[in-house]
Amino acid sequence: MAVLKLDLLRLARTGTGVLNVDVPADSPLWATSDLDLRAPVRVRLQATPVGQGGYYVVGTLGATVGLQCRRCLDDVVQEVNEPIAMLFQPRDEAGAEAGSAEVYDLEVGQTEFDLAEPVREQLLLVAPTYAVCRTECRGLCPRCGVNLNEETCVCAAPEVDPRWQALRTVKLD
Ligand SMILES: [Zn+2]
Ligand SMILES: [Zn+2]
Structure with missing residues (x-):
């Protein structure tokens, strides 16, 4: 020591x-x-x-x-x-x-x-x-945990217009 x-x-x-x-x-x-x-x-x-x-x-x-x-x-x-x-x-x-x-x-x-x-x-x-x-x-996204300094996630994104949402669903199907 x-x-x-x-x-x-x-x-x-x-x-x-x-x-x-x-x-x-x-x-x-x-x-x-x-x-x-x-x-x-x-x-x-x-x-x-x-x-x-x-x-x-x-x-x-x-x-x-x-x-x-x-x-x-x-x-x-x-x-x-x-x-x-x-x-x-x-x-x-x-x-x-x-x-x-x-x-x-x-x-x-x-x-x-x-x-x-x-x-x-x-x-x-x-x-x-x-x-x-x-x-x-910007810390981590409290919902999905991605590092917001490095990437963005959809959790905090503004509400998607329901009409687009419908289209997206269709596409996924
Ligand atoms: Zn930090
Ligand atoms: Zn997120």
Whole structure:
């Protein structure tokens, strides 16, 4: 599994920690996510100490996600590049202002933290859940199921003039 760990001792010493990792699409980390990842997930994070022993971790998650167009069920690939923010702080510590950041507990005396699970959660939050292949997608015919982007069907056609209908019947006979 790709390493998504931050060395807290080093972070405390240098005042900043950077995590630039591409986690493979087939990593066990995403195995239970139901996401159809088509490329490695780009994790770009920066950590800075904050408050009493806390850390603020911000950056972006980039992913290439395969989805089905909700109208015509065609394959759609969406690029995601979303900012994320997480605040890690010791339990029971009246710490930094979380703002919009997701808050995670940090154990006292912890020397590294594993961002795998938080990153997994964040990816699930920012990943697209539905897509439309294009705004003018006409979808599938609700009656016969043909893809209306590719062909037309008679279901939605205007009512046929009864006189023509009669002729057609004759022809069929
Ligand atoms: Zn479509
Ligand atoms: Zn139809």
